[in-house]
Amino acid sequence: MELLEGEKEQILATVDAILNNQPLQKDRLIPVLQRVQAELGYLPGLAMEKIAAAAGVSAVEVYGLATFYNQFRLNPPGKHQLKVCMGTACYMVGGQIALESFERRLGIKEGETTPDRKFSLERVACVGCCTMAPVVVVDENVEGHVTPTRVDGILLSFEGEEGKTRGEAKSPAAVESEAKP
Amino acid sequence: MSTATVAEQYRALRQEAAAAVEALKQKPVVWVGTATCGVAAGALKIKEAFEQEIKERGLDVAVLETGCMGHCYAEPMAIIAKPGHVPLCYGRLDEGLVHRLVVDFLDGDDPGYEYALVALEPNDLFPTFSDFPRGVYEEKMILEQCGFIDPGNMDHYLARDGYAAVAKILEMKPEEVLAEVKAANLRGRGGAGFPAGEKWEACRKAPGEQKYVICNGDEGDPGAFMDRGLLESDPHRVIEGMIICAYAVGASRGYLYIRAEYPKAVERVEGAIARAREKGLLGQSILGSGFSFDLEVFQGSGAFVCGESSALVRSMEGKMGIPEVRPPRLAESGFRGCPTVLNNVKTFAYVPAIIMKGADWFRSTGTAGSPGTAVFSLVGKVNNTGLVEVPMGTTLRQLIFDVGEGIPGDKKFKAAQIGGPSGGCLPEAMLDVPIDFDSLQEAGAIMGSGGLVVLNEDDCMVAVARYFLEFTQHESCGKCTFCRLGTRHMLDILTDISRGKGSLESLELLQELCEDVRDGSLCNLGKTAPNPVLTTLRYFRDEYEAHILEGRCPSLMCKDLIVYYIEPKKCSKLCNVCVGSCPTEAIYTRDDGLKAINQEKCVKCDNCLKTCPVEYNAVIKLSPPSLLAEKEGKSK
Numbered sequence: 001m002e003l004l005e006g007e008k009e010q011i012l013a014t015v016d017a018i019l020n021n022q023p024l025q026k027d028r029l030i031p032v033l034q035r036v037q038a039e040l041g042y043l044p045g046l047a048m049e050k051i052a053a054a055a056g057v058s059a060v061e062v063y064g065l066a067t068f069y070n071q072f073r074l075n076p077p078g079k080h081q082l083k084v085c086m087g088t089a090c091y092m093v094g095g096q097i098a099l100e101s102f103e104r105r106l107g108i109k110e111g112e113t114t115p116d117r118k119f120s121l122e123r124v125a126c127v128g129c130c131t132m133a134p135v136v137v138v139d140e141n142v143e144g145h146v147t148p149t150r151v152d153g154i155l156l157s158f159e160g161e162e163g164k165t166r167g168e169a170k171s172p173a174a175v176e177s178e179a180k181p
Numbered sequence: 182m183s184t185a186t187v188a189e190q191y192r193a194l195r196q197e198a199a200a201a202v203e204a205l206k207q208k209p210v211v212w213v214g215t216a217t218c219g220v221a222a223g224a225l226k227i228k229e230a231f232e233q234e235i236k237e238r239g240l241d242v243a244v245l246e247t248g249c250m251g252h253c254y255a256e257p258m259a260i261i262a263k264p265g266h267v268p269l270c271y272g273r274l275d276e277g278l279v280h281r282l283v284v285d286f287l288d289g290d291d292p293g294y295e296y297a298l299v300a301l302e303p304n305d306l307f308p309t310f311s312d313f314p315r316g317v318y319e320e321k322m323i324l325e326q327c328g329f330i331d332p333g334n335m336d337h338y339l340a341r342d343g344y345a346a347v348a349k350i351l352e353m354k355p356e357e358v359l360a361e362v363k364a365a366n367l368r369g370r371g372g373a374g375f376p377a378g379e380k381w382e383a384c385r386k387a388p389g390e391q392k393y394v395i396c397n398g399d400e401g402d403p404g405a406f407m408d409r410g411l412l413e414s415d416p417h418r419v420i421e422g423m424i425i426c427a428y429a430v431g432a433s434r435g436y437l438y439i440r441a442e443y444p445k446a447v448e449r450v451e452g453a454i455a456r457a458r459e460k461g462l463l464g465q466s467i468l469g470s471g472f473s474f475d476l477e478v479f480q481g482s483g484a485f486v487c488g489e490s491s492a493l494v495r496s497m498e499g500k501m502g503i504p505e506v507r508p509p510r511l512a513e514s515g516f517r518g519c520p521t522v523l524n525n526v527k528t529f530a531y532v533p534a535i536i537m538k539g540a541d542w543f544r545s546t547g548t549a550g551s552p553g554t555a556v557f558s559l560v561g562k563v564n565n566t567g568l569v570e571v572p573m574g575t576t577l578r579q580l581i582f583d584v585g586e587g588i589p590g591d592k593k594f595k596a597a598q599i600g601g602p603s604g605g606c607l608p609e610a611m612l613d614v615p616i617d618f619d620s621l622q623e624a625g626a627i628m629g630s631g632g633l634v635v636l637n638e639d640d641c642m643v644a645v646a647r648y649f650l651e652f653t654q655h656e657s658c659g660k661c662t663f664c665r666l667g668t669r670h671m672l673d674i675l676t677d678i679s680r681g682k683g684s685l686e687s688l689e690l691l692q693e694l695c696e697d698v699r700d701g702s703l704c705n706l707g708k709t710a711p712n713p714v715l716t717t718l719r720y721f722r723d724e725y726e727a728h729i730l731e732g733r734c735p736s737l738m739c740k741d742l743i744v745y746y747i748e749p750k751k752c753s754k755l756c757n758v759c760v761g762s763c764p765t766e767a768i769y770t771r772d773d774g775l776k777a778i779n780q781e782k783c784v785k786c787d788n789c790l791k792t793c794p795v796e797y798n799a800v801i802k803l804s805p806p807s808l809l810a811e812k813e814g815k816s817k
Contacts, residue, residue, distance in 0.1 A: 025499075026498070026499045026500075027497065027498045027499040027517075028499065029499040030480075030482055030496065030499055031479075031480070033482075034441060034480060034482065064501055065499075065500075065501060068484060068501040068502065068658075069482030069483055069484050069496075069502075070482070070483035070484060071441050071442070071482035071483040072482065086403070086652075087403035087404050088403045088404035088560075088561075088598065088601065088632065088634045088648070088649075089403075089404050089560040089561050089634055091403075091648050092561060092562075092634065092636065092640055092645070092648075093561075094787065097786060097787050100784070100786065101764070101786055101788075104764055104784065104786070105764070124442065125401065125403050125442075125483070125485070125652070126401075126402070126403035126404065126405075126406070126442075127217070127442060129217060129218050129221045129406070130404055130405075130406060130558060130560035130561075130566070130632075130634075131218060131253035131254060131256075131560055131566035131567060132218065132221050132222060132253075132256075133560065135221065142217065142220065142221035143221075144221050144222060147787075147788075147791050148762075148764075148786050148787060148788045148791065149762060149788060149791065149792060
């Protein structure tokens with residue numbers, strides 16, 4: 001995904017703040033990547049290159065870590081993150097159906113972000129709430145018993161919110177600037 | 182330092198904690214279960230509602246958080262302990278019920294028995310847990326306090342004799358501690374069942390100044406959540422077990438490897454470590470004994486293969502979690518090349534009780550080969566879902582039909598999937614297998630981390646096998662060719678079968694590949710990956726054959742082999758729910774007012790079936806799809 005204006009500076013500043021000019025031990029690589037992702041929401045290529053340089057390893061080694069572990073994402077997350085649980089219990093009672101419903105409604109595939117960066121859709125292995133299957137984690141909230149109609153409900157609840165934002169800031173440019181962190 | 186100091190210091194800590202807990206008992210307390218599962222069911226809103234209602238009435242009531250009691254089917258739950266009344270637990274709470282309980286019970290004097298689930302102490306009025314079938318089978322060794330103490334308040338753990346085992350072992354020799362754990366024959370609860378005592382002894386004997394103790398909380402098995410429950414509900418128990426292990430093997434540093442997907446567990450464990458450190462139970466010279474040990478949390482980034490010990494250690498070293506050839510075992514050369522003990526969360530949780538009550542007590546429960554209890558997360562098509570702890574040797578039938586109270590609705594039991602992606606599906610005929618490490622292995626499943634998913638007649642076994650293979654295929658680290666490519670090939674075959682494109686020859690190939698992948702992989706991820714396929718082939722071959730030969734999915738689950746159909750006889754002309762629910766406008770109203778589905782537009786999303794009012798239940802699934810022509814012909 002293309003970087004928006006000003007994002008490059010922000011990425012560099014965040015990584016600098018986390019690295020704090022200290023030499024980076026190799027066994028701190030994962031915690032550092034976790035912190036960068038916590039701040040930025042994802043691992044931009046630029047950040048991985050900078051971290052690799054600080055640790056004295058090649059950039060591909062950091063990229064290898066970022067792609068090996070499920071936690072890391074290489075695309076910017078949407079304003080709202082939808083994580084569909086695909087644990088055993090969820091799958092058996094319709095997790096796949098919930099995922100497909102999201103894909104259909106949002107017009108994106110799992111792992112992608114809508115072009116307006118409003119929603120990103122992921123599948124996760126198990127969030128450990130199997131008794132409420134199928135489960136979808138919406139931002140930080142766990143939603144249980146998600147049927148296809150509930151998928152519509154979840155998305156509708158954000159439409160209302162967007163309506164408010166639109167009411168306050170009428171020009172599209174203002175909406176866009178608000179979407180930036 | 183003299184040994185008396187340890188006991189004295191501990192006594193002082195415990196007394197202080199007991200006083201604080203006693204003071205709390207003087208006024209009414211509301212305990213809201215806020216483990217992840219409770220929160221998912223809305224526990225935070227319930228807690229807020231209690232606080233709000235109590236504040237409005239100006240009552241002097243404490244609202245506290247507690248962990249998971251294991252009765253997930255009844256979340257959100259709360260316990261109300263009011264002096265003069267037996268403590269009662271209420272389930273399936275909502276704001277209205279909270280209002281009612283605050284007004285009638287906390288402000289008034291009516292406990293609202295009609296809403297109570299269970300009483301926590303024996304009394305003449307209301308049943309306790311042990312009066313339910315589940316209570317008869319359950320024996321709680323490690324989940325004993327989960328859901329009854331505030332995991333964020335260390336006093337609660339201390340007041341219940343928490344850390345007494347640490348005070349006790351500090352006055353013992355490390356060899357004596359080791360001997361006790363060995364005598365208990367505590368087998369590792371991570372899945373393979375390796376005796377913990379032997380592991381510890383090897384680590385103790387291994388030369389090296391620096392040794393490590395690591396707790397494996399990388400619960401990656403989809404369908405299992407007991408480690409999360411334990412870490413969120415009773416973190417000090419695990420920490421205490423780790424301190425004891427460190428003392429026995431001579432380690433000075435430890436790590437709790439917890440999945441980053443479990444933020445609540447990470448937060449609670451980190452809080453617990455900080456508090457234990459404040460009280461002198463972690464850090465330099467624990468309880469003034471001269472023995473030092475400190476702990477920190479390492480957040481795992483989510484890779485199923487990191488449940489394998491050498492992969493976990495590599496990932497802590499900042500590398501990709503790829504398993505290595507063993508030996509050397511971790512006990513000889515583990516984290517940073519130092520001798521390391523790595524045990525599962527549950528294994529450590531048993532240790533304090535073994536120290537306090539002795540090896541004989543531990544061995545008196547369970548079977549000879551697998552003493553102690555087994556913890557299961559009972560999920561799927563079963564009435565009482567939740568975390569259960571039963572003695573080893575309990576049969577699957579007891580677990581599912583007595584503890585879990587059977588299958589909901591009028592559905593028929595089909596299989597128990599035990600042990601996650603490394604385990605297998607056991608049919609009705611195998612339900613009398615006792616649950617222990619060895620019997621399950623013989624049946625083709627494994628104990629694994631204790632995920633138990635109950636499947637009923639609506640669950641397609643080909644889809645189940647395919648699901649697990651998709652999971653292991655994705656999680657394979659790629660080191661061994663068979664695991665990397667063999668599972669891929671197996672997945673392709675299963676996908677074809679689920680689309681009705683398989684052949685009987687492909688079943689033979691599948692069986693062969695299973696054996697090759699099992700033999701050709703280094704770690705247990707690959708070695709056990711074929712288990713779900715092997716067991717379903719062994720016990721449910723007829724379902725595979727129905728897919729292949731008739732293009733029919735007997736459970737009506739495989740999307741390519743089913744069609745949705747609205748039965749004209751049952752459809753009400755006056756209702757339009759299905760039309761509104763259809764995302765692709767595939768449902769239309771016929772000239773005669775009945776609804777019908779345009780199969781070309783239908784995406785099989787299940788919406789119409791779910792939304793069709795129960796009094797009609799007009800939407801059905803048909804398999805094979807060729808049945809449709811027959812049905813439509815008749816209805817004309």
